[in-house]
Amino acid sequence: xxxxxxxxxxxxxxxxxxxxxxxxxxxxxxxxxxxxxxxxxxxxxxxxxxxxxxxxxxxxxxxxxxxxxxxxxxxxxxxxxxxxxxxxxxxxxxxxxxxxxxxxxxxxxxxxxxxxxxxxxxxxxxxxxxxxxxxxxxxxxxxxxxxxxxxxxxxxxxxxxxxxxxxxxxxxxxxxxxxxxxxxxxxxxxxxxxxxxxxxxxxxxxxxxxxxxxxxxxxxxxxxxxxxxxxxxxxxxxxxxxxxxxxxxxxxxxxxxxxxxxxxxxxxxxxxxx
Amino acid sequence: xxxxxxxxxxxxxxxxxxxxxxxxxxxxxxxxxxxxxxxxxxxxxxxxxxxxxxxxxxxxxxxxxxxxxxxxxxxxxxxxxxxxxxxxxxxxxxxxxxxxxxxxxxxxxxxxxxxxxxxxxxxxxxxxxxxxxxxxxxxxxxxxxxxxxxxxxxxxxxxxxxxxxxxxxxxxxxxxxxxxxxxxxxxxxxxxxxxxxxxxxxxxxxxxxxxxxxxxxxxxxxxxxxxxxxxxxxxxxxxxxxxxxxxxxxxxxxxxxxxxxxxxxxxxxxxxxxxxxxxxxxxxxxxxxxxxxxxxxxxxxxxxxxxxxxxxxxxxxxxxxxxxxxxxxxxxxxxxxxxxxxxxxxxxxxx
Numbered sequence: 001x002x003x004x005x006x007x008x009x010x011x012x013x014x015x016x017x018x019x020x021x022x023x024x025x026x027x028x029x030x031x032x033x034x035x036x037x038x039x040x041x042x043x044x045x046x047x048x049x050x051x052x053x054x055x056x057x058x059x060x061x062x063x064x065x066x067x068x069x070x071x072x073x074x075x076x077x078x079x080x081x082x083x084x085x086x087x088x089x090x091x092x093x094x095x096x097x098x099x100x101x102x103x104x105x106x107x108x109x110x111x112x113x114x115x116x117x118x119x120x121x122x123x124x125x126x127x128x129x130x131x132x133x134x135x136x137x138x139x140x141x142x143x144x145x146x147x148x149x150x151x152x153x154x155x156x157x158x159x160x161x162x163x164x165x166x167x168x169x170x171x172x173x174x175x176x177x178x179x180x181x182x183x184x185x186x187x188x189x190x191x192x193x194x195x196x197x198x199x200x201x202x203x204x205x206x207x208x209x210x211x212x213x214x215x216x217x218x219x220x221x222x223x224x225x226x227x228x229x230x231x232x233x234x235x236x237x238x239x240x241x242x243x244x245x246x247x248x249x250x251x252x253x254x255x256x257x258x259x260x261x262x263x264x265x266x267x268x269x270x271x272x273x274x
Numbered sequence: 275x276x277x278x279x280x281x282x283x284x285x286x287x288x289x290x291x292x293x294x295x296x297x298x299x300x301x302x303x304x305x306x307x308x309x310x311x312x313x314x315x316x317x318x319x320x321x322x323x324x325x326x327x328x329x330x331x332x333x334x335x336x337x338x339x340x341x342x343x344x345x346x347x348x349x350x351x352x353x354x355x356x357x358x359x360x361x362x363x364x365x366x367x368x369x370x371x372x373x374x375x376x377x378x379x380x381x382x383x384x385x386x387x388x389x390x391x392x393x394x395x396x397x398x399x400x401x402x403x404x405x406x407x408x409x410x411x412x413x414x415x416x417x418x419x420x421x422x423x424x425x426x427x428x429x430x431x432x433x434x435x436x437x438x439x440x441x442x443x444x445x446x447x448x449x450x451x452x453x454x455x456x457x458x459x460x461x462x463x464x465x466x467x468x469x470x471x472x473x474x475x476x477x478x479x480x481x482x483x484x485x486x487x488x489x490x491x492x493x494x495x496x497x498x499x500x501x502x503x504x505x506x507x508x509x510x511x512x513x514x515x516x517x518x519x520x521x522x523x524x525x526x527x528x529x530x531x532x533x534x535x536x537x538x539x540x541x542x543x544x545x546x547x548x549x550x551x552x553x554x555x556x557x558x559x560x561x562x563x564x565x566x567x568x569x570x571x572x573x574x575x576x577x578x579x580x581x582x583x584x585x586x587x588x589x590x591x592x593x594x595x596x597x598x599x600x601x602x603x604x605x606x607x608x609x610x611x612x613x614x615x616x617x618x619x620x621x622x623x624x625x
Contacts, residue, residue, distance in 0.1 A: 178361070179326075
């Protein structure tokens, strides 16, 4: 590090370094702790460690609710991501490119799932789905469709934010150039707009997947016996037992999301987008 | 190749009239310039021609084809933008091929036409590059190639040289003019730079506040500006206020100086004298307008030297000359030195 000339400069450098270290520490510490707790041999989640074992990871696989939860969470997250993207990409394009009455109102409405507490969304979704079930006789709670519908709601604000930011940064003149060369409005979107906002699309998809995969509040209300997402299964398990299996399941969840991020980073530069 | 007809074109934003009942005929193969300061409506006019701005009123036609209600993608117009607007995710080849693919041409034809267009701008060897790997001048040449590859009926250029540095601007300007003449394609270019306009334009349309001030060749505009605005916008000008009645041949300046003119077609209270029309000498000349003057300002511009010479009555004239010219006549460019200004009655143009 280059030494500052004055005391103020050196103090400035030190403060930046200090804040960065503390900030990163707060982010990473829980991850390290969970990793540590997942390999201790104590039968209750506690410290100090009596010894080390990898048995808890095997234990996760012996718990059917974790396997089922993992499968359901993945299905829901993938479904919510795909449907979320199909819904939000056209919405974002219209919101950024067109000026119309009620535009800001619609924007606010789409962002509202971020403002309303997730637990409230979960409760109201539950009531809506139960009503629907009663009126139509079609099972809605605990169904994959019900889960996906609820989770799409959670992914919408993230997608809209990321996509509109990306679209606003795209110079409209490039789209005009395409139109002047004979591209119909649809061709402009598919050949120019979408390829150019690909980083935003990928970022939005990752966020959707992560938000859906880790969601507890909404899923809790939509779950029925035997139909649990992974976070709900972990919560239920915790009500009976506090052993390192929980830590092991969490490590696996973190690893999956981390792997997804690493793979995506090979295709788009994540640090440039978020 | 086609003519362009603009009839009573009008565009209003709120209560701001951007383009005010503009009518214009562009000839086949002509290089026409829309010239004016920012906000004069030149870009709005171009964007209405391209179809990106909807006019409030008026008719647009390319050749016999009425395009007033046509969307941009059906107008068959080649467009070149100020900031190039290349597709950053496509190679140079694919950029130029873009319009051809939209027209669903066979692959062989596309290859042929892309190569041809890139050869015209001398970039055939760079077709596999991406736009960001090229310089500004190269990018603008790709943009030109992309616009002409579709064989448009007309070419529209929106300040195509403004983003280039001074040296490159001259080079691309020369190429643009040569290319336009070679392809003989009807071209309309928007610019605020009068040098650029006079260099490339067959005819210039000077605009201000949404209205056409004058249409003419560079020589016509320079020698016979229709009004004060055109006179000040095209080239450097000396304005002299005063009065002259219809039929008279002498203009009485406010200062009291009397300037000989050609017979006035109408009464007027202002004349313009181009700096280049003023002759400098040490001795009196036979010219009708001949005044003693003193240099009150002198700016060395490299090739040229710009002098402000003040008459005994106080009228100040800007004169542009060269160092050699002054030396040949035994004149000094220093402030305070004396000389004689002379110009013909024809050079004093009534406003």
